[in-house]
Amino acid sequence: MKTIQKLMAGSALILLAACSPGENKSDQVASVQTGGNTSASSSANAAPPAGEQPRRRLDMSKAEEDALFDAHQKCLEEKDPEGGVDGTPGPEGVRIHNDEAYKACASKWPLPPWEMDSSNPTFADKWHKNVQCLNEKGLKVTETEPGSWVYNGTPTMSTEEQDKITKDCEREIFGGGQK
Numbered sequence: 609m610k611t612i613q614k615l616m617a618g619s620a621l622i623l624l625a626a627c628s629p630g631e632n633k634s635d636q637v638a639s640v641q642t643g644g645n646t647s648a649s650s651s652a653n654a655a656p657p658a659g660e661q662p663r664r665r666l667d668m669s670k671a672e673e674d675a676l677f678d679a680h681q682k683c684l685e686e687k688d689p690e691g692g693v694d695g696t697p698g699p700e701g702v703r704i705h706n707d708e709a710y711k712a713c714a715s716k717w718p719l720p721p722w723e724m725d726s727s728n729p730t731f732a733d734k735w736h737k738n739v740q741c742l743n744e745k746g747l748k749v750t751e752t753e754p755g756s757w758v759y760n761g762t763p764t765m766s767t768e769e770q771d772k773i774t775k776d777c778e779r780e781i782f783g784g785g786q787k
Contacts, residue, residue, distance in 0.1 A: 661715050661716070661717070661718075661719055662679070662716065662718045662719065663718065663722065664676060664718045664719065664721050665721050666721045666723055666724075666778065666779065666782055666783050667783075677718060679716055680716040680718065683709075683712070683713035683716045684709050684713050687708065687709035687712045687713060688705040688706045688708070688709035691705040691706070723783050724755075724782055726754060726755050731754060731755070734781050734782055735751070735754040736751060737781045738782065739757050741777035741781055742757070742773060742777050745773045745776065746765065746773065747763070747765065747774070748761065748763075
């Protein structure tokens with residue numbers, strides 16, 4: 609349930625950013641989030657320096673990744689302790705916070721791994737290869753733009769199989785894999 613909460617919090621942050629005045633962004637489907645930090649961390653286990661936005665790594669464990677998202681959630685709760693809970697099924701639902709809290713905590717939202725950040729000049733080519741890998745392994749998808757793909761019809765594999773193929777291709781194409 610924690611993962612759903614993190615995804616919902618992230619979605620709310622993205623929607624907030626999309627709805628705020630300023631930049632005019634086009635509609636995107638399942639896009640990889642980008643950010644201002646364009647350098648990889650020099651130490652795989654080191655926390656980012658004070659004031660630097662955290663960045664996920666391809667080799668992160670689930671616990672390490674959860675810790676990054678938990679820091680963002682903790683910030684939201686500190687900035688808006690009266691934040692509500694929506695009607696999502698589950699013991700706690702998904703916390704909803706005010707705009708000021710999301711803005712104040714935006715720098716705590718973990719950036720994608722540099723290899724999968726659209727600011728990376730090699731990203732678009734590798735994303736295309738990633739989509740090819742997904743199709744070769746049986747997950748039938750179509751690339752819509754770098755960072756996005758959609759299913760060709762209804763998936764025939766279980767969610768667990770889809771997740772495994774997605775992770776395997778990411779490791780193979782973006783780093784840490786063998787081919």
